[in-house]
Amino acid sequence: MRVVKKFGGSSVATTEKIKNIAKDIAKNYKHGDEVVIVVSAMGKTTDELIKLAKEISKTPDVRELDSLLSIGEQQSISLLSMALKEEGCKAISLTGAQAGIKTGGVHTKNKIESIKADRIENHLQNGEIVIVAGFQGVNENGDITTLGRGGSDTSAVALAAALKCECEIYTDVTGIYGVDPRVYVNAKKLDKISYEEMMEMANLGAGVMETRAVEIGKKYGVRIYVGQTLGVETGTYICDNSEIIEKKAVTGISINKNVIMVNLENFSAIPKNVATIFNNLAEHSINVDMISQNEVENVKGSIGFTCPLTDEHFLNNSLKDIKKHIPEIELTKRTGVIKISLVGIGMISNFGVAAKVFEVLSDIDAQFYQCTTSEISISLIIKESDAVKVVERLAQVFSI
């Protein structure tokens, strides 16, 4: 069997850990599998490199930053290759460039454009384990590029697509849970989750997998397994919807604390004004989410939206600007709130989900400030103090 296995930074944080995963990989190898490994930089290496760069410059040149950051993965692939040879395996490490990973876009936020996998195929045919540096590639100028945070997941899934095999992502957690087990102790681990649900969960702040990696998985039909490094428990498969027989109405609930809510009222909600508002927010680089508009009367409007709490400083500046352009507008900001999102591919055919959600809120007398929906999700802004109670009850009701 051919497989791409990816190990994150905490799995290769020390030479001791590297030796342990080498022992584990050696078992696959001796079993006759064709194995490609993708690794991240050891532990906090990337953060330390960024710190060095910041000591030199507040705004380090991005081409140089890419070249600098890429050494973290080059270190871990070499060490892992040495460790695999100690275990009696044939092994070879390849940088992103050597592995044929071509990227485009802007430095520090590159995207994989293509993978020329000939060299990897040759090494596999030669009976070697191929260890590829995650997070990096090479652009058309021959410059080293990086894929941004979480880029090693993307490297792994893209390689699996090019090599037409499954991708296994090894991490600290035992799999993907419907609800964060730190919030709800009875949370169940999912056996399977669809690409669409996982993407929605990732976007909504679940933080287990990089969205881009799941997108590539969906596009090329790569089954992605998420499990614990050296763990014994079976993890979770991210796979095509058609593989999931029993489609639950709600697969997971994501919880996002980094949120602030804004209401704009008592102004003329004509397109010109609405455009002014959102252009201004964009100019201040504010990541606007959950927009809802209610027409109160014929001419007076009310618009609500959320944005990350970490953008509050920019938000304040933007709101001042907006007030200058539309003096009659009334602004209210609400903090101490939390966004919970119910995600489920089954929602498309389960019309009663929203009704059940509101019933739960009513039962426990929890107020909600805003609600938006997509085809496969419902998001609510509630009081932070109500969050645990609401999540627990929803998890029970939907058997998550």
Added chain:
Amino acid sequence: MRVVKKFGGSSVATTEKIKNIAKDIAKNYKHGDEVVIVVSAMGKTTDELIKLAKEISKTPDVRELDSLLSIGEQQSISLLSMALKEEGCKAISLTGAQAGIKTGGVHTKNKIESIKADRIENHLQNGEIVIVAGFQGVNENGDITTLGRGGSDTSAVALAAALKCECEIYTDVTGIYGVDPRVYVNAKKLDKISYEEMMEMANLGAGVMETRAVEIGKKYGVRIYVGQTLGVETGTYICDNSEIIEKKAVTGISINKNVIMVNLENFSAIPKNVATIFNNLAEHSINVDMISQNEVENVKGSIGFTCPLTDEHFLNNSLKDIKKHIPEIELTKRTGVIKISLVGIGMISNFGVAAKVFEVLSDIDAQFYQCTTSEISISLIIKESDAVKVVERLAQVFSI
């Protein structure tokens, strides 16, 4: 003016030091010079990487070791490039591969085969400072290679040869001295030294410059300047013999404490026996130096040689072997000795040098155990306890 400047590991050991040399380089740049910089890894980075590799394997795979060690220089070039941009310079960092440095030979001990300098030329024409990773290149398989210890000097001089310009080597010391100033406080710094003398000095253990770098300098006529990083004193030029007007009989005295002396006596010094001895020493990887043979009678011979004290363990094994093959042989080992070598291109035309040396030894009643000569050097084995006195007196006699 076009120039290649090389900075060693201690000159770029911290981000603070990197910023300081960036300020200095910026002056050249703003003066309109075309500047290529070669840097080593920061401080002890290479040693730390070797330590990591040794934690994984006692005999790390050499291809992987090369890939691992190369990241040290990749780190320093990126950081220096960022620092130069902070100083308002246009700058770009290039790995060995990106700079077109092609190598051949075996991993960890590669040799530069050719430099395709087109990319560097383009960047220079574009008004950029080009920062090249020392110590590394790429082989015909596209694998990263390193040049062995001191390889950054070699990179710098080879680049200067390809770019047809001078090479400046910046280091901890203010230049090249005729005698180690730690041994003889009145030692004089040389303004100039010929390639041949420098190579002889380096081989004899002076340790300032890598011999290979000087060899390349000689072959391609690259003038090499050795001076102190950010220092104000003028350093030393390594240049062609023809540039040196006043040819001193003795330019320098090198001192080597890492030496053990062996005498083999009372055996038939026929070629077969001599071959047996030196083949055996070679099989035990002993670096034999200063061979002298004296025929005592018609058939009985005596052979003396020296080798590094650090090889003593291998030497003992070899001597046991030799005794098995030639049972009548008598072996004596002498430690507590030191090798001093007088080097001077002027020696060729100064026949009295040896006589003066023996006069000095006689004057201060210093015994010597062995003596060998080359065209431009005389080497002596003396008692370690006599070394300082002998070196001081020789330095005075030859005005070094």
